[in-house]
Amino acid sequence: MILAFITLGLFDIIDILLVALLLYQVYMLIRGTVAINIFVGLFLFYLMWLLVRALNMELLSSILGQFIGVGVIALIIVFQQEIRKFLLLLGSKYNINQKFTLENWFAFEDRGIREKEIVAILGACEHMAKSKTGALIVIAKNSDLQSYAETGQIVKARVSTSLLESIFFKNAPLHDGAVILANNRLLAARCILPVSDNTNIPGSLGLRHRAAIGMSQATDSHVITVSEETGNISYVMGGKIKVRISIPELRSFLEGDFAGFIH
Structure with missing residues (x-):
């Protein structure tokens, strides 16, 4: 044996x-x-x-x-x-690139998101939710979103509530697509985002939400959507979506997820 x-x-x-x-x-x-x-x-x-x-x-x-x-x-x-x-x-x-590139060492203060940008985003989302204006807002974190920005119109403007609302106004030439916010600037508008192929996404969520989920899967960016049909605000990160959130909840998400990036 x-x-x-x-x-x-x-x-x-x-x-x-x-x-x-x-x-x-x-x-x-x-x-x-x-x-x-x-x-x-x-x-x-x-x-x-x-x-x-x-x-x-x-x-x-x-x-x-x-x-x-x-x-x-x-x-x-x-x-x-x-x-x-x-x-x-x-x-x-x-995040090796961010830690070791000299460009980021000398320009660290330009990265992340500032309190006044958060206030501008919150104000625009609140107004657009009330008027049921569809919106798709991408906020960059560490990933370089230049290739996505180049699918739309490069803007490079200061972020403000009025600018965001005017871009997503239904008759505006740049309203169709997403805006990308990076380095405290509105980098581009009318951008095309990758659409998620996740079969578990509820049918009640349209193409705008699928694009938001797809973008959060392809990059580490965070995405905010405003539904044109219901006016509901959604927040997407890492392929996970939180639907029907309030403005205080949106502020909490932004401040929590960008902790250390806000200055």
């Missing part, structure tokens, strides 16, 4: 925990999207290959093995958006 003993050392436990954490993060990134169905399909394909090999079905095993052989490349192609979001999550969390 042969007894087999499995010995687990400290590094083995750390290894298991790190793998579990990695799988959990992957699941969180693809949960609620069509990518989860692709992931399940690939997993079933891999199980079928293992079964074929176990049954010694040489021809079919060799055919499936060709696909398995390029599995890593296929995963990169299929999950390129999810991989991008995962790397963005790591980069945003540790």
Whole structure:
């Protein structure tokens, strides 16, 4: 009788925990999207290959093995958006670029959001909610949003309640799309945002809300929406949306999420 003993050392436990954490993060990134169905399909394909090999079905095993052989490349192609979001999550969390670039060292005071910008945003959202004026406001945090700003009209103006209201006025030429606020300036208007493919978004939320969720998934920016149909204000960050919030709640979110950035 042969007894087999499995010995687990400290590094083995750390290894298991790190793998579990990695799988959990992957699941969180693809949960609620069509990518989860692709992931399940690939997993079933891999199980079928293992079964074929176990049954010694040489021809079919060799055919499936060709696909398995390029599995890593296929995963990169299929999950390129999810991989991008995962790397963005790591980069945003540790924010190496912000810490070590000389430009940010000398221009730190220009980053973040100031109290008067918050007041301007709150005033505009309150007025637009009452008049049921649709709005989509993106507030940059660490991510560089220049590529998104270039899809619209570059403005580079001081943020004010009247400016935001005039941009989103229904007959204004720049009202269609999003405005991007960065470095205490209104960087651009009429910008096109990526739309989320999350299948769990309620049908009551329209394209404006889907774009807000998509932008918060693709970058670390925070997004405010005002519904044109109901006048409800929503706040989006990290792919999570808080709907029907009040002006005091919006202030609390902004001050809390941009703590350390407000000056």
